[in-house]
Amino acid sequence: MKKALLLNKKDNVATALKDLKKGTKILVNMDKTKLVEVILKEDIPMAHKFAICDINQKDKVYKYGETIGVAFTDIKIGSWVYVHNLESNRGRRDKIKGRRCKNV
Amino acid sequence: MYKIYGYLRKDGSYGFRNHILIIPASICAVHVAMQINSVLPNVVVLNHPYGCGQIGADVEQTRRVLTGFGLNPNVAAVLIIGLGCETITVDSIANSIKNKPVATLTIQKCGGTINTINKGISIINDYYEKFSTQERIETDLSRVIVGLECGGSDATSGLAANPAVGFAVDLLVKEGCTAILSETTELIGAEHLIAKRGINQQVKRDILKIVHKMENKAMKMKCDIRGAQPSPGNMKGGITTIEEKSLGCIHKAGKSPVMEVIPYGNSPTQKGLVIMDTPGHDMESVTGMLAGGAQIIIFTTGRGTPTGSPISPVIKVTGNPHAFTTMSCNIDINAGEIILGEKKVEEIGKLIFEETIKVLNRKLTKSEILGHREMAINRIGPTL
Numbered sequence: 001m002k003k004a005l006l007l008n009k010k011d012n013v014a015t016a017l018k019d020l021k022k023g024t025k026i027l028v029n030m031d032k033t034k035l036v037e038v039i040l041k042e043d044i045p046m047a048h049k050f051a052i053c054d055i056n057q058k059d060k061v062y063k064y065g066e067t068i069g070v071a072f073t074d075i076k077i078g079s080w081v082y083v084h085n086l087e088s089n090r091g092r093r094d095k096i097k098g099r100r101c102k103n104v
Numbered sequence: 105m106y107k108i109y110g111y112l113r114k115d116g117s118y119g120f121r122n123h124i125l126i127i128p129a130s131i132c133a134v135h136v137a138m139q140i141n142s143v144l145p146n147v148v149v150l151n152h153p154y155g156c157g158q159i160g161a162d163v164e165q166t167r168r169v170l171t172g173f174g175l176n177p178n179v180a181a182v183l184i185i186g187l188g189c190e191t192i193t194v195d196s197i198a199n200s201i202k203n204k205p206v207a208t209l210t211i212q213k214c215g216g217t218i219n220t221i222n223k224g225i226s227i228i229n230d231y232y233e234k235f236s237t238q239e240r241i242e243t244d245l246s247r248v249i250v251g252l253e254c255g256g257s258d259a260t261s262g263l264a265a266n267p268a269v270g271f272a273v274d275l276l277v278k279e280g281c282t283a284i285l286s287e288t289t290e291l292i293g294a295e296h297l298i299a300k301r302g303i304n305q306q307v308k309r310d311i312l313k314i315v316h317k318m319e320n321k322a323m324k325m326k327c328d329i330r331g332a333q334p335s336p337g338n339m340k341g342g343i344t345t346i347e348e349k350s351l352g353c354i355h356k357a358g359k360s361p362v363m364e365v366i367p368y369g370n371s372p373t374q375k376g377l378v379i380m381d382t383p384g385h386d387m388e389s390v391t392g393m394l395a396g397g398a399q400i401i402i403f404t405t406g407r408g409t410p411t412g413s414p415i416s417p418v419i420k421v422t423g424n425p426h427a428f429t430t431m432s433c434n435i436d437i438n439a440g441e442i443i444l445g446e447k448k449v450e451e452i453g454k455l456i457f458e459e460t461i462k463v464l465n466r467k468l469t470k471s472e473i474l475g476h477r478e479m480a481i482n483r484i485g486p487t488l
Contacts, residue, residue, distance in 0.1 A: 088346050
């Protein structure tokens with residue numbers, strides 16, 4: 001079976017289709033002519049995402065060809081993309097006027 | 105043409121189950137209803153804590169939901185029990201249910217718990233004698249409203265279960281069916297895509313309006329929507345943001361145009377795909393769609409969830425092969441084979457379509473076998 005799935009050419013993350021170990025080499029199909037080789041920098045649990053290129057702080061993260069949030073640290077190719085480096089700005093009032101409630 | 109058979113109601117609608125329903129008008133009548141249920145175990149009780157101390161749009165919404173359950177074609181006959189002094193009177197529900205026999209009792213008029221239970225048992229017993237022999241009549245999918253739901257999602261939902269359901273929904277809509285997409289919260293971040301599919305400018309505007317309103321409701325709480333949306337389980341399952349969840353969720357709705365946007369608990373006025381404005385809370389959302397007349401629910405999950413519904417069968421589909429194995433007593437369809445690369449989205453989509461026909465024709469779903477009858481009415485005002 002395929003190890004990972006890229007949903008759209010615009011995406012900068014791919015989804016693991018099973019638990020993947022650090023160091024695993026993944027060939028991600030960008031389009032019909034281009035394959036990108038990604039070596040995982042950490043373990044990726046099934047259904048979780050990893051970066052298929054370097055993503056800079058404040059860059060948008062794309063899945064399904066659409067933005068799913070913004071990177072709040074630099075994310076290196078092959079890294080796990082999760083709540084420690086990706087966040088949404090939708091429905092967020094905790095960021096306004098210094099108010100912050102830690103319910104996560 | 106797919107042959108389906110249903111119970112014809114007085115208004116020309118068709119039910120695919122033949123439930124006898126007790127609606128407590130308020131929490132004060134719930135115990136009496138449950139005691140009747142203990143004698144007559146097949147009767148369905150809407151176990152809810154509301155009906156009093158409510159005003160304005162909030163009380164109207166609760167009344168609309170209780171009435172909507174009574175009107176749902178899957179219900180053959182209704183007994184409404186009230187205390188006698190609550191905000192939502194038994195008559196205000198009964199007067200709006202004209203497509204089937206309705207009886208009312210109030211505990212104060214009957215003379216307390218024991219007398220009300222005895223009278224209730226007698227009424228329900230007569231209903232069973234009348235409706236247990238009702239024959240089903242051939243009908244077609246244009247008489248069916250399907251509610252779409254997801255709960256306990258993970259990142260497989262958007263890759264496997266929801267796209268497969270979307271394929272089935274397109275087939276159902278092509279056959280004349282009405283399908284309700286709900287969970288406005290789970291359109292946040294995907295509203296631009298779904299709004300594009302509005303049949304006209306009004307529908308496009310309505311979609312954006314309900315999403316904006318829902319996001320504002322979250323913002324009014326002055327904290328982070330994460331923790332509720334996505335939930336901790338969603339996040340553990342690989343969904344990091346509400347946008348990511350929403351972009352997966354909307355796959356349930358297939359590719360059909362959106363015909364209208366309807367308020368919580370209202371019945372669709374159009375055939376085809378419609379959107380109901382509900383919260384992302386799965387039980388509140390399903391409850392709204394049942395009140396809107398949904399005779400069947402297709403429910404996707406990733407983490408696995410056992411919930412059912414009081415009056416309509418719920419078909420559970422998971423995209424997570426692990427959840428299908430560990431919770432096989434709760435899940436009807438395994439879309440996890442898509443993740444494993446063993447089946448295509450279209451194959452599982454066709455299977456869901458065929459399962460829908462079977463369940464309409466009285467095949468029991470897993471949650472029906474296990475007796476799951478959860479419900480939750482969405483509140484929009486304070487208790488006074």
